[in-house]
Amino acid sequence: MSEPAVTRSAKPAAPPTPRRTRRRASRGSGEQLRAEIVAATKDLLATAPNSDAVSIRAVADAVGVTSPSIYLHFADKDELIEAVVADVFAELDAAMVAAGEQADKPLDRLCAFGLAYVQFALEHPEHYRIATMSQPLHTDDVGASHIDQVLADSAFTHFMATVEACMDAGIFTKGNALAVTLQLWSAAHGIASLMIAKPFLPWGDKLTTANDVLRSAALGHAVNDLMGGEMTPADVDRWLARQRQAR
Structure with a gap:
């Protein structure tokens, strides 16, 4: 005669993941x-x-x-992420304004804006990567995303207004402020994106390094304008030699 089947109790189900009510x-x-x-x-x-x-x-x-x-x-996750990043970058406006309030002269304010921009990027690395280093999926007729519009209305506006102030003060030669702003913004974006992508490099104090990069870019543009706007490496060598002799 066969043994009666042993009834086994079912394994209790795992408790559901708690969710906010x-x-x-x-x-x-x-x-x-x-x-x-x-x-x-x-x-x-x-x-x-x-x-x-x-x-x-x-x-x-x-x-x-x-x-x-x-x-x-x-509509989808991409639209949600872009809305979040745009919301975060709206906060950059306040950060740059606060940094600029500490600088009286336009060149100091320009560097302060750039440093605030880099610091913001380092404090929001994934948001910054999505905003500036990823191809947006939702764009307008000219290929700009909502994030681009937020940047244009805040950070970029501050940069260009301060470049124009530097031109009015004779620090930069008066001309195409948009082109100069793009050049200096490239310096801020370049150092920020490198520090985010390559954090293992020996940057030292990141904000000190970023400040050196930004000041070098601004000073280089000012000197280039002073020398006629078309300085070659040889021109730079001669200019530096004259500066050393004048000391």
Whole structure:
């Protein structure tokens, strides 16, 4: 006679991942929910290794809603991430204004703006990478994203206004302020992106190094303008020799 079958108890299921309990939204609170989604994504993006590690499900759990609720406000994850980065970069405006208030002269203010820009990038590396080193998926007719518009209306505006002030003060030759702003912004972006991409290089104190780079770029442009705007390496050698002799 066969042994009776032994009934085994089922293995208890793992407890579900705790999620925030959210009260039912009141009428007209759509903008508040959107702001909460952006804030939660901002926090997740700040601690994640990259944007790929931030999922819609994780955002929904952090806010306390279902994933479909996210899609009521954003067409897809890329649109959400871009909105978050644009929101973060709006904060750059305040950081640059605060830095510029400490400088009375336009050249000092230009370097202060540049240093505030680099510091902001270093404090928000993933946001900065998405904003300036990734191909945007949502653009307008000229290829600009919402993030680009935020930068144009804040950081870039401050840079160019200060370049124009340097021209008015005779530090730079009056001319195409837009071209000069792009050149000096390239210096700020270059050192910021390198420090983010290659943090293992022997930078020393990063802000000190960044400040040296920014001052060198601004001074180099001023000297080049002083010498007619077309200095060659030989011209630089002769100019430096005269400066040393004058000491």
